[in-house]
Every structure is written in structure tokens, then in C-alpha cells.
Amino acid sequence: MRFTIFGFFVLLLSFILQTTLVPHLKIFGAQPDLILVVVAVYAFIHGSAGGSIGGFFGGLLQDMVLIRNMGFNALCKTIVGYLAGLVERTVFAESILLPMVAIFIASLIHETIYLSFSIFLGEAISLDLSLWRIVIPSAIYNAILALLIYPLLCRISIYEEGVPRFK
Amino acid sequence: MYPPRKRLNQIILVVLILLSIAIITLHHKEGEEGFLHRTQGFVTNLISPLQSGVSRVVNSFRHGWGYIFELGQLREENRQLRREVAEFRRELISLRGMERENRRLRKLVGFKEKLEYRTIPAHVIGKSPTEWQSTIIFDRGSADGVAKDMPVVVEEGLVGRVIEVASHATQVQLITDRKSGVAAQILRTGETGVVEGQIGGELGLQFIPKDSSVKKGDIIITSGLGGVFPKGVPIGKVVEVKGRTHDLYKRIKVKSVVDFSRLEEVLIITDFPLTPPFASSEGR
Numbered sequence: 029m030r031f032t033i034f035g036f037f038v039l040l041l042s043f044i045l046q047t048t049l050v051p052h053l054k055i056f057g058a059q060p061d062l063i064l065v066v067v068a069v070y071a072f073i074h075g076s077a078g079g080s081i082g083g084f085f086g087g088l089l090q091d092m093v094l095i096r097n098m099g100f101n102a103l104c105k106t107i108v109g110y111l112a113g114l115v116e117r118t119v120f121a122e123s124i125l126l127p128m129v130a131i132f133i134a135s136l137i138h139e140t141i142y143l144s145f146s147i148f149l150g151e152a153i154s155l156d157l158s159l160w161r162i163v164i165p166s167a168i169y170n171a172i173l174a175l176l177i178y179p180l181l182c183r184i185s186i187y188e189e190g191v192p193r194f195k
Numbered sequence: 196m197y198p199p200r201k202r203l204n205q206i207i208l209v210v211l212i213l214l215s216i217a218i219i220t221l222h223h224k225e226g227e228e229g230f231l232h233r234t235q236g237f238v239t240n241l242i243s244p245l246q247s248g249v250s251r252v253v254n255s256f257r258h259g260w261g262y263i264f265e266l267g268q269l270r271e272e273n274r275q276l277r278r279e280v281a282e283f284r285r286e287l288i289s290l291r292g293m294e295r296e297n298r299r300l301r302k303l304v305g306f307k308e309k310l311e312y313r314t315i316p317a318h319v320i321g322k323s324p325t326e327w328q329s330t331i332i333f334d335r336g337s338a339d340g341v342a343k344d345m346p347v348v349v350e351e352g353l354v355g356r357v358i359e360v361a362s363h364a365t366q367v368q369l370i371t372d373r374k375s376g377v378a379a380q381i382l383r384t385g386e387t388g389v390v391e392g393q394i395g396g397e398l399g400l401q402f403i404p405k406d407s408s409v410k411k412g413d414i415i416i417t418s419g420l421g422g423v424f425p426k427g428v429p430i431g432k433v434v435e436v437k438g439r440t441h442d443l444y445k446r447i448k449v450k451s452v453v454d455f456s457r458l459e460e461v462l463i464i465t466d467f468p469l470t471p472p473f474a475s476s477e478g479r
Binding site for chain 2: 043044045046047048049050051052054057058059061063075076077080081083084087088089090091092093094095096097098099100101102103106107110113142146153154157158161162166
């Protein structure tokens with residue numbers, strides 16, 4: 029189980045970039061979720077406990093600047109962080125492609141939980157629009173973002189402990 | 196029996212899920228002055244200098260990039276032309292509105308001149324970290340005289356309304372947010388409806404009857420009926436009109452006159468007299 033001060037600063041930096049830089053990187057209206065990618069990669073490296081704690085704090089930071097549904101992101105990212113941690117260090121030494129696929133799936137799970145809770149709380153959301161405008165484009169974008177984030181966090185973690193290298 | 200580490204992970208997960216649910220519940224139940232709302236304001240204040248710094252760097256990079264491709268002079272010229280086009284458009288809209296108003300109200304005795312409002316300029320320092328909500332954070336707060344529900348505009352048209360105020364930062368709900376509703380009017384026909392935000396940053400004009408003559412290209416302005424936004428502020432242009440046989444109302448898509456992705460500076464109207472009973476229903 030690991031959730032270090034370093035992890036918290038990475039999340040804080042991701043959050044600042046998410047609210048300042050990331051909105052300018054929209055492609056066809058899709059925006060990546062940098063915090064989600066960081067949480068998932070952190071979970072791949074440090075396991076379920078680190079992933080869920082990181083997810084909780086990362087999501088909570090996001091919730092701090094949202095006008096409604098405070099706690100939604102904390103909840104979704106806690107679950108995704110935990111699930112991502114279940115595959116801790118099992119397949120990711122093989123190639124960079126696998127973390128990308130894992131991030132894609134993690135994003136789909138995250139958005140599905142978010143959408144389900146919104147609908148559960150009575151929000152009228154068009155499933156069709158949500159799927160094609162937010163859920164799938166963001167998952168693709170997040171997977172591409174993993175190309176940068178995964179090697180970066182892996183390299184940093186190598187200094188902390190032995191983490192398998194991607195090829 | 197699970198190994199101890201796996202069990203510990205599961206306990207952490209359950210505790211954090213319960214904590215998240217507690218936060219969701221408390222945030223829903225508590226009022227604007229509640230602990231979590233105040234914490235949000237505190238955190239927004241705390242991070243706004245960081246966001247402001249990073250935004251400045253990001254914007255200078257964006258501008259630098261623009262200079263490379265557009266050349267410095269072209270950029271300034273472009274901005275000047277945009278300003279002029281916006282000015283002419285506003286003038287045209289205003290003239291058309293006055294013409295129509297004259298026709299409709301010539302039998303009435305007198306009419307009020309359009310009110311002019313006092314405004315505070317504000318810079319964008321942050322944007323919504325998720326696509327599920329459309330909000331922007333600005334560098335002005337209650338210390339500068341900003342208060343909840345104040346309308347926010349740019350020279351092209353309507354941006355949104357103030358929804359959270361910290362002492363040195365303000366969060367604005369954009370009209371594209373799917374929980375936003377603006378009392379609107381079709382300039383050409385005078386029909387009134389509500390412009391609602393939709394997923395993907397689009398706008399929809401609701402409650403326009405099926406027999407309306409609304410068409411593509413029609414200009415939509417604020418009607419002023421909700422009491423949240425001043426009358427006559429441009430919202431957007433109709434880009435699509437649909438209607439099925441069993442529908443009561445037309446399905447109308449509107450494109451905002453404001454390019455929210457390029458928004459850097461706005462004006463917050465500080466002396467617009469809000470009418471509280473209607474204010475909450477219009478802005479939702």
C-alpha cells in the first residue's frame with residue numbers, strides 16, 4: 029500500500045493542468061481527464077490501496093471546483109483506482125500498448141459509473157449524446173495520454189523502488 | 196480467507212466509498228453556507244493564484260504559437276476586425292429589435308430606453324475539470340463586488356451567470372452547461388422560449404410551438420423574462436430546426452455567438468436588478 033506525498037503533489041499538479049491547460053487541448057470537443065489517467069497509472073504501479081486513496085483525493089480535488097454533485101468524482105475515481113490496482117504490475121512490463129488499453133477500459137468504467145449515479149440521482153441525461161460526445165472520445169483521448177503519463181510515472185517510480193520497465 | 200493485504204485494500208475501498216457517499220449526501224442537503232460549500236470556496240481561493248499563474252503561461256504559449264502562424268500584425272488586425280464585426284452585429288441586432296419593437300408598441304405610450312449597466316472585467320483562470328459540467332473560474336470575487344447570480348457577458352453576447360463566489364475568484368455557469376436555462380426570444384418572430392445547455396457544448400431552444408416560422412439563421416437574444424439576464428443580449432443563431440408530427444414543440448439547435456474555447460476576458464454585470472422569485476428558475 030502506497031500513497032506518498034509525492035503522489036499527492038502529482039495529483040495537485042494534474043488538477044492545476046486539468047483546469048488550465050487541458051481545456052485548450054480539446055479535439056472534436058473531447059477533453060482528456062488527466063487526473064483519471066494519473067490515478068490509473070499510479071494504481072498500476074502501486075496497487076489497489078494506493079490507487080483508491082489517490083483516486084479519492086484526485087476526485088475530491090476535481091469536485092472542489094464543480095458546481096454540483098460534489099463527491100461524484102471522488103467516488104468514481106476511488107472505484108477505478110481500486111480496480112486498476114488489481115492488475116498491478118502483472119502485464120505492463122510487456123509493452124506500452126497494454127496500459128493504453130487498460131486506461132481506455134478504466135475511462136469507460138469511470139464515465140459509466142458517473143453517468144449511472146447521475147441518472148440514479150434523477151438527472152435527465154441523453155445516453156446517446158453522452159456516449160458519443162463524452163464517454164468514448166474521452167476514453168480514446170485518455171488512452172493516448174497514457175502514452176506520455178505511463179512512461180513518465182514509471183521512470184519516476186523506478187527511483188523509489190523496482191518497477192518493471194515498458195519496452 | 197483473503198490474505199491480509201487484499202483484505203486491507205478492500206477495507207480502504209469500502210471506507211472511501213462510504214466517505215464519498217457521505218460527501219455527496221451532505222453537499223446535497225446543506226445550504227450555500229454549509230461546511231462543504233465553504234470548503235469549496237476556500238479551496239478555490241487557495242488554488243486561484245496557482246491557476247492564474249499557469250493560465251498566464253499557457254496563454255502566452257498559445258499566443259506565441261499564434262504569432263508563429265499568423266504573424267503578430269495579422270493577429271492584432273484580426274482582433275480589431277472581430278471587435279468591429281461584433282460591434283456592427285450588436286448594432287444590427289439592436290436596430291432590428293428596435294424596428295420590431297416600434298411596430299409592436301407604437302400604440303403604447305412611451306417606452307423605456309435600454310438600461311446601461313455597470314460592469315467589472317474579469318480574466319479566465321480556470322475551466323471545468325470535467326466535461327459533465329460547463330463552468331469557468333475567473334479572477335474576480337466578492338472583494339471586487341461580485342455576487343451570486345450576476346450575469347456575465349462579452350462583446351459578442353451572453354456567457355453565463357455567477358454561481359459560486361469566493362473572495363478573489365468566481366465560478367460562472369456557462370449557458371452551455373446542461374443545467375443552465377436562459378429565457379430567450381427569437382429576434383425575427385418575437386416568440387419566447389428557453390435556451391438550454393446540452394452535452395457537447397451545444398444549445399437547444401425549447402418551448403417554441405410547432406407552427407412557429409423559426410428558421411435556420413434566426414438570431415436568438417435574451418428575453419429578460421426570467422429576471423436573471425438583461426433583455427436583448429445576443430445568445431446565438433439557429434443552426435437546425437426539426438419537428439416530428441407528434442411533437443408539441445419544435446426541436447431547435449442554436450450555436451452560441453460566443454466561442455467559449457477562446458474566452459479570455461469577460462464582463463460581469465454588477466448592477467442588474469435580479470428578481471429573486473424568477474431568478475432561481477431561469478438559471479436553475
